[in-house]
Amino acid sequence: MVSSILTNNGALTALQSLKVTQRNLLETQNRISTGLKVATAKDNAATWAVATSMRSDIANYKQVSENLSVSSSILKTAETAATSIADLVKTIRTKVSSAQNPAVDKAQVQADIDAALAQISSIAASASFKGVNLVNNTDTQRVLTSVNQQDGVSTAAYTNVVSRNLAIEDGATLEGLKSLTVLSRADQTFVNTNDGTAKITLTVGATIGINNGNELAFKYVDTTGTDRTLTVKVGKNITDIQTLTDYLNADKGFSALFQADRVASAGTTLTTNSITISAKDRDTVEAFGSTVSAATTYSHVLVMSAGTGALGTGFSGVTSLDGGVRRLDVNFTNVPLQLGDTFEIKVASTLTNNDGAETAIYKLKVVSDDYTTGQLLVGDSAYSNNDNVYVIAVAASQVTNPNVSGLDIANTLKTALTTGAANVALTGEGVGTAATADFVSATNATTTTNAVAGESFGVYVDAVTGKLSILSASGVADRLFSFNSSKTDYQTLLDKIDQATLDVENAAAAFGTAGTRIDLQKDFLDKLVDTLTTGLGALVDADMSEEAARLQALQVQEQLGTQALSIANQAPQSILALFR
Template structure:
C-alpha cells in the first residue's frame, strides 16, 4: 500500500544515512586526532586507564629532571673529592720530604700552607645550584621513582645521597648523655717513667756455666767465671747494654738481680730467660712492670705510653664527642655520621697532635685478637694528668679536621703530620668512593626511568591511538556508502510522486 502521509522507504533510507554519517564523523575524528579513544564517551574504561598512565608519564618526566639535577650535583661533589685527594697526596709528598732534618722545613711549610688553601678553595666552590655535598652531614634525597600500588596508591621513592663533610671544622663538643663508659684510660697520669723487668739469677753456679737471655728478640749469653750470682747478673747487664737496643738499658744490682728498663713509647719489649749449660743456675723474671713475686721464664716490658681503649661493642652516632685531657688542656673530637671507634681514635690523635705539644707523641692501634681500637699517648717529659670522657649531642668535626694544623717545622710536627695526612687522604678517598657509588645508582635509575617512560607511552598508544591504515580504508568506504545513502533517500522521496499519475 502506498501512502502520501507515511514514506517508510524514506525513513529507512534516512536512518541508514544518519548511521553512515555518524560512522563517517567518528572516522574523520580518528584521522584528525590520531586517536581511537579521544574522550571518555568513546570508551570510558580505556580512557580512564590511559589518563592515569599519562599522568604517570608526566610524573616520570619530572623525575628525569630531578635525576639529572642530582647527577649534576654529584658530579661536582665527586670532582671536588677527587681533586682534594690529589692535593692531599701532594701535601703528603711535602710531609715525607720534611722527615729529613737537613732540609728547609720553613719553605716546605710554605708550600703545604698553599696547598691547604687550595683544598679549602675547592671545597668552598664545590656546589651546584647552591647545594654542596662536601660540607655538612645531612643526607640529600633525590626523587627517583613514583610507585603505584595495586589499590592505586602512589608513593615517591628517593635515592639517598650521603653528604661527605670535607671541611676542616673542629666541631662542637656536646653536653648530652655521658659516653664515659665507652672509653677507658690506662692510668691517671702519663709520664716518661721507664717500665722494667727484674731478672733474678739464683741457685748454684759454677765456672763456665752459661746463662742465656733474649731481649727484644736478640739472644744474649754470659759465661760464669765463678760461683757468684751477682757476677752473672752484672755480666748479663753488660752484654745487654752492649747491644745498643733503642730505649733499652740494663743495670746489675749487685745482689744477683738485674733490672732491664725500657723507655720505648709504643713498643713492648719481650724478655725470655734461659737455663745454664750446666749446674742448677736458674734465671727467672721475678718482677715485671711493677708486679713482683713472679717466677716466669718469659714476659714483656710494657710500652711506656698510656692508652685510651675504646669499646668494641658501643655504636658511634653522629654528634658523639670524646675528650682526652693531658695536663691542664683537653682535646676533643666529635664523630660524624657513619663513623666508628677507629675514626674517634684517629680524630683524637689529630686533635692532640694539632696542639703541637712538646714531649707529647701519639699513635693509634688495633688489637689483633679483640679488634679493640686504642689511642696511645706518650710523654717524654714530667708527669701530666691523663683522663678521657665523652658526651652525646655535639656537632660533628669535619672530615679534614686537623689539616689546618699540619706543621712540619719541627721534628715532632713532621712525625705527627705523616700519620695524620694518611687519615685525611683516606677520608677524602672514602668520600670520592661514596659519591661514585651514588652516581652509579642515579645513572642506572635515570636510564630505567627513560626506558620505562617509553614503555608506558607505547602502552598508552596501543590503547588509544587510531589505526590510520584501517581508518583511511574505512573513510573511503563510508564516503561511498554516504553517496549511496543520499541516492537511496532521493529515490525514496520520489516514490510518492508516482501516486499523482493515478489522478491524471
Template sequence: MSSILTNNSAMVALQTLKSINSNLGKVQSEISTGKTVETAKDNAAVWAISKVMQSDVKGFAAISDSLALGEATVGVAMNGAGAITDLLTEVKGKIVNAQESNVDRDKIQTDIEALTTQIASIVGAAQFNGLNLLNASGIATEDQTSNILSSLDRASDGTVSSGEIVVARSDLGTNKAELSATVAVVGSATVGGAVAAAGTTINATDATVAITATGTGVEAKGGTAFSLRLIGVDADASSFTPADFTTGTATAASDIVYVGKEGDTAEDIGKGLKAAFDVWAMENGVTEDQLSVTATATGLTASSTLTDATDTIQLAVDVVAPSATEAHKSAGQLAMLDAIDVSTDEGAEAALGAIEGLIQTSIDTAAALGSSARQIKTQSDFVGKLSDLLTSGIGTLVDADMEAASAKLQALQTQQQLGVQALSIANQAPQTILSLFR
C-alpha cells in the same frame, strides 16, 4: 499495503543513512585527530587509563630533570673530592721530604699550608646551584643527606609514592668544631645517665668512659655537642706535666669537641671524639705513648704509659647544649690538616701517620660519590626508557589505525551514496499511488 501517511521504506532508508553518517563522522574524526579514543564518551575505561598514564609520563619528565640536576651536583662534588685527593697526595710527598733533618722544614711547612688553603677553597667552591656535597659543617642535621627524586611508584589501589636516591653529604673541610658562645656543660661522665663528676682515671692501666646516645636532656640531636674532658693530676711533682693533658672543666667544654648529628649512636659519638682528640693531640704535641684514645662500640678507651702510680689523668665526656640563638658548628673531616706542623722532628713524624688517614677519608668520599653518580645515571636511563614505553602504551590504547581508518572511510562514503539513493527511491514510492486514480 500502501499508505500516503506512513512510508516505512523511507524510514528504514533514513535510519540507515543516519547510521552511515554517524560512522562516517567518527572515522573522519579519527583521521583528523589521529585518535580512536579522544574523549570519555568514545571509551570511558580506556580514556581513564590513558589519562592516568599521561599524568605519569608528565611526572617522569620532571623526574628526569631532577635526576639530571642531581647527576650534575654529584659530578661536581666527585671531581672536587678527586682534586682534594690529589692535593693530599702532594701534601704527603711534602711530609715525606720533611722526615729528613737536613731539609728546610719551614719552607715545606709553608707549602703544606698553601696546599691546605687550596683544599679549603675547593671544598667551598664544589657546589652546584647552591648545594655543596663536600661541605656539611655547621648545617642542620636534617641536611646531612641530599635526597634526589628518582621515581613514581603507583600501587594497585592507585596510590602513588615517590622514590628517592639518598646521597650522603660529606665534609672535607679543614675547619675545627666551633661551640656557640657562653654555653655551659649540661651533663658529664656516662653521657645519657646520671650527671657525675669526672673520675674515670687513667693510671698505669686503660680506662673507659661509656657513652649512651640517648637520655634525658642529652640526646644526640641537632646542635648537641660532646667534649672530652681531660684533667692531669701530678700528685708527687714528678716530671709529668699536668697542663699537657688538661682541657675542659666541669662547667666549660674542653677543646676536644664533636658536634652530634641526628641519629648518632654511641659509637658515632666515640669516633667523632676520637678524631677531635687526634687533632688536639697533634696541636699540643701529645704522643700516643703519653696518651692514646680509642673509640669503641659504646664509648671511649684511653691509655697512657705513665709509670708513676701517683700521676693520673681523669677522663669524662661532657654534653654541651647549643645556645638559644646559635648552633654549634661541626668540624671538617680534614681538620687535622691545620694541625700539621713539620717544622720539628716530632711534628714531622706525627704528620706522616696522620696524612694516610686523611687521604683515605678523601678516597672514601670520592668512591661514595662515584657510586651515587652511577646509581643516578642508571636510574636516569631507566626513567627515559620507561617514559618511552608508557608513551607507546598510551598510543596503543588511543591512537587510530590510519590504514584501517582510510579503508573504512572509502567504504562508508560508498555506503553513504547508496543510502542517499535508497532514500530517494523510498521517497518516490507514494507517487505510484496516483496511478491508481487515473
C-alpha cells in the same frame, strides 16, 4: 505499498541510514585526526580510565627521570670536587716528605702546603650545582628515585645521599689538616731563630784590641757530648763591641752555627761591655765551653790567637774569655697558643733530686681550665719521675684568647715554671730539693739569677720587650740546654695525611656509587616510560590503515545514502501524476 504524501518511508529509511553513516564517518575522521581510537571516556570508559592512569604514571616517571638527571649532575660535581681534593692531599703528602730533606727551606714548603690547603677550602666551598653542595656539610639528601603503584596506592621510593664535609675547619672531615705544618711550634710561636737555644754571656772591655790576622776560637760541646771548636779568622782591626758583634754575624762559618747579640740590661738599653753567643740550632749545640771529667766548664769559651792584641781594655795580654751568665731567651709572637702546645725546658743542676740525677725536663703544657697554671699533671702520659720529666699545667684561658700578646704568654709561662717547679721540689723531685726551688723569679735579666743561695735558675720577663729569660749565675755549674716547643713528628704528619686520604677517597667512592645507582635508575625509568607508552598505544591508538579503509567505505556509503535519500525524496512527485 501505500503511497502517501504525509509519510515518506523510503526517505525516512534513507535518512536514518545516512545519519548512521555520517556518525561513523565522523568517528573515523576523529580517529584519523587524533590518532586515537579512545580519545574520550564515551569512546570506551574502561579503556579511557586505564589509559588516563597510565598517562599519569608516564608523566610522573618522566619527571622523576628529569629529577634524577639533576641529582646525577650534583653527584658528579661532588665526585669531581672530592677527586680534586684527593689530588691536593697527595700533593701535600709529597711536600711533607720533601720537608724531611735538611737542605729544603721548610718555610717555603709550608707556604706550598698552606696554598694547597687554601685550595681545598675553596673547592669545598664552591662545588655546588644549582645551590646544592655535597662536600661542605654533613646533611643527608633524599633523592626521589621512583613512585610505585600498588592497588591504586602511590608510594614514593627514595635513596639517601650522605654529604661529606671535606672543608678544613673545626668539626669537618679534614679538620686534621687545619694545623698541618712541617714547622715546629717553636718556628711558629718564637720570634727569632735562636730563641730558646743555649746562650752564654761574654764580657769584654769598652775598647777592644782585636787586630787584623787574629783568630777567634769558640769552644762548645755538641749534643753527643763531644768538644768542638769553631775558628773565625779576623780580617780587620776591631776596637769596639758593636763592630765585634757585626763582624761575627757576617762571618759565614760563625753565622752557620752561632749568633752574636748585644746584651740589654733592661728593655732595649744595651750594656757597654757584654755580648751573648747563642746556638742557632737547638739540636746541634748542647753547651758552650768544654767537658772535663764529664762536667762542663765555662773557661776559655773564646780564645784569641795568631797575632797580638787583647780582648779588652784592662785585659792587656788576656787572650781568652770565660763564660759568664748562661741563659735561655725566648721572644713570643703575638699569636695565641693552642690547646696541647707543650714547651720543654731542659736543665741540669749541681742540686740533685732524690734519684741522684742532675738533668731534668720541665714541660709546660697548655691544658683546659680544669687545671690551674703551675699545677702538676701527674697523670699526663708524658710525665715520668724515672725519666725526670715533669709536666706542668698552663691554663688555656690565659694563652689561647685571640688578643693575647707575646708579653702575656711570657708572663704566664714564667708563672707556670716557677710555681710548677716549686711544686715538683715539694715532692722531693726535680733538680732542687724540698727546701730550695729549681726556678725563682729574678728581678734583672742580666745579673740577678739566684735570689736565695742554693737555688738553681732565675726566671725573668722584660716588661718592655716581652722577652722571657732563664738564667744561671756566673761561676755556678748549673746548665741550661734548651727551651723548645713541640717538635713536628713526620710520622704524626703522615698519620694525619693518611686519614685525610682515606676520608676523601671514601667520599669520592660514595659519590661515585650513588651516582652510578642514580644513572641506572634513570635508565630504567626511561625504558619503563617507553614500555608504558607502547602499552598505552596498544590500548588507545587508532590503526590508521584500518581507519583509512573504513573512511573510504564510509565515504561511499555516504554517497550512496545521499543518493538513496534523493531518490526517496522524488517519490511524492510521482503522486502528482495521478491528479493530472
